[in-house]
Amino acid sequence: MPQTALPQTSPDTLPGVLREQAALGSRLLLVVDTDALDYAGAESRSRTVAAALLAAGVGRGSRVAILMGNSSAFAVSFLAVTRLGAIAIPLSTLSTAVELQVLLRGSDAEYLLAAPAYRGLDLAARVRESIGSDAQTALMLPAFPALRRVWIGLDALEAADMSDTAAQAVAAAESQVSPADVLVIAHTSGSTSAPKGVIHTHGQVIRNMRGQNRLRDYTRDERLFSNSPFFWIGGLAYSFLSTLIAGARLICSGAQPQATLDLLEAQRPTMCNGVASTVLVLAAQPGFAERDLSSLRRGNLYPIMPPDTRPRDPELRCNLLGMTETGSVSLYGDGDSDLPEEKRGSFGRPVPGIRARVVDPDTGEDSSEGEFLVRGPNIMQGYYGRERWQCFDADGWFHTGDRMRIDADGDFYFLGREGDIIRTSGAQVSPREVEGAISDCTGGGMSLVIGVPDPQRGQVVTAVLVDAVGTDENALRDALAQRLSPYKIPRRFVHLTEAELPTLSSGKVDLKKLVELVS
């Protein structure tokens, strides 16, 4: 039967990649515990959903929020949205109702696709609480003026029969998508309480991940185990999209530790990536030593890797530096063998498409130690709703706020934040946001939130409550849990009087000394 030629689709766009990779047919793209998606299914299921979205008014440039954990439903939703040239806005499933409000409003989301539930969280209820309405269609909510429709689960979108006309409409939409179109608005925690939506285009993300796949030799023969969440850039780009582009298989697990180990034995991943502290629980399981994880040859989840692949000392393996603004990893080095001692703690060099320098923040001149600046085609377009000059300096450099050292060979070493963002177990926490929440919950109580160094988590969120003896910590924790994601809630509370706070000559609190004091 003669087939109508499909319109041209640019290979540097998500629909272009998807069309090419659909040829991998029944090979698996994604396995999340018992939930699996093959390449043909990724293409066909997302086409069905795309057709239904198109019929509901979603089109090129529409902003569609996705509130789902790692799952085939997330994958299908993301692919459906972006193959139409609409913009995906992944939202953290850890978000409280208040945080969701800020994200939905700040990103001007027009549509929301949410999973009914994820890991015991009733996301449907959270969405209702957040938008303050049970309605899902024809929304006209002054608090969310751009929001028109909510879908809980994909059932309604996948139920529709795919007509030829609908399929052609999807293909026509795909042909219009350009590498310059926005693919995703990914959120980062900001240094103020307002999270920033980072804009990345199709061309940027796809070329970046192609380049990084070559760097780390990620090919279709590999199977990657990573639990990085898809709603943050690392999981989205460096795990999910790079797997799609490589034609490989991604394995995730949200199950109980023993079931996760069963999954790893059955799926036999060859690579792993993520935050090592999150797999300590697997290595601590009874019977772990008898588990066969010999398939794992490369990666950075050392606690579960075979002994012969582990570093003598993790600091002698090249670290990865990633940021939402750089579309995931920005500094990279070969992480599969040990570095010489003089390179201890190295983060390697910039990935293709990114130029980096270290600048003395006072003089603006290149320096061996100072603030880390990046620019290049793989850097974000900017923050959603902000002008370019608010995101970059006049010469196009993005000031990361990270403090770095650069050695004579051009290798970079991370020294800390120029600012004060707390990095805990792979997540970033804005102290000012937590301080604001504490103030709200205590009726204006003063606090200082700091990151205290921790061997496992990197840093631990710690709140210094000032002149607040007698505060009921459990009640405060419960109150904070209504406002903040679990990872933002201080693990430790410390009481100090105002007189006990170390101060700088300027009279401001000396945060460095404070960290030392409570450590």
Place this chain on the structure above:
Amino acid sequence: MSIETLPALLALRAEDSPGVDAVVDHDQRVGYAELDTRSRERAAWLVARGVNKGHRVGLLMENGCEWALNACAAMRIGATLVPLSTLLKPPELAAQLALAGVRQLVATPAFHGRDYRAELADLDRAALPSLAAVYFSDELGDGGTPDRFAVTDALADSVRPGDDMVVIFTSGSGGTPRGVIHTHGGALRANAAGLEARCIRRGERLYLPMPLFWAGGFAGGLVSALNAGATLLTEAIAEPAQTLGFLQREQVTLFRGWPDQAAQIALHPDFHPRQLETLKPGSLPALLPASPHGERTRQASLFGMTETFGPCCGYAMDTGMPADKAGSCGKPFAGIELRIVDPDSGEPLPAGKTGCLQLRGRNLFRGICGREREDTFTADGWFASGDLGRLDEDGFFYFAGRGDDMIKLRGVSVFPAEIANALESLASVQRAFVTGLELEGQLHVGAAILPEPGAYCVPLELERELATRLTSFKVPSRWHVLSSLEELPRTPTGKVDRPALCALLLGSA
């Protein structure tokens, strides 16, 4: 501190100038309070039909109050306005609708002999998957239920300076039209930065015979008026006799546009110099009575482009420029940096050297539809405009033509503007238009000249005179003497039509 979003500007003007005319056409006038309330009513109607923040809303309509109302309705809710030229042929229109990803199109049913209702019905909608709806201006409605108004107002409150405001297509005189994207903040600041030099102040009544769908009319006219709290006088069709009556009735104070547009009116038998007595200095000189000293002020020729949201260089138009800056376009307005680079090496050139113009700054456009940033800007943020020129020691900019006008003679880049300037410095030559042209495989310099009134130009004599001022190979060898400026071929936007000029020069051998 300028206002940085369109909805904030509409609200401010409704408050501080409620009774002042915002826009006046032949049939209608809309004051600032009315512009705010009526554009809100129209916006609520559009919101009820699915228009949303960020949607690209096309506007295909003749100049007039309705154009301004629909444009403000779309922009006030954060939709991105896409003005479309009424001159576009159907395939060109389809290409621009696709390139900009227009979701909803507001169109005039018919204008100037074109039946848009029929033409748009013939559009291949399957090839335009983004286009959800077409509304003709005679079927637009206003208002809606209270919740629609609440959402309409909340959308207006959500608009930030960083949100896209407009996609303006270039007229295409330099190749394929480009859809140039401006944010609210960038556009309104760029415009505000030039208002003082352009003498557009509160209370002025500005006439500009340019279509609102290109940067000249949209930025230079409509947005200038809103930004200044002035009045825009606009016409669907400019016809000298009618225009004169309109301008007299509406007490025009500023007349801007292309010099020939003013000249045409000045030539009209009904025109006499005292007729437009409300006109102020800073208007096009042809319409102003000669000054008591018998000389006209030395006005800077404003320089700008779609990418700079109208003029980005200028100088106080009422007082004129310092004598030693004759021929300059003035200085760059705040928020825009200019530099000149070597055409071959790309290295910045010192003051006084002619080369390729590059621009950057907070007020520059954000990007071009369908084009990646790296294909538009250098890594350090410079945009190569394709123009030629030089900057003097004091930062005054001198325009020297388009880069594609540059003539490569004997391996040397020759700037047509340099030759034209040399010609215009001769006593007998009023205007000169110079271009490179190919004849029998050889590149030649050609010049069309308009003699000074009463003067008589003989090409051989001009060649002899020029030889004392220019290197011999720069002296034109093909000539055409124009009987009037009307004889000069122009594009629809009033720019010199280069291919037609070449044909003219080759034809009059």
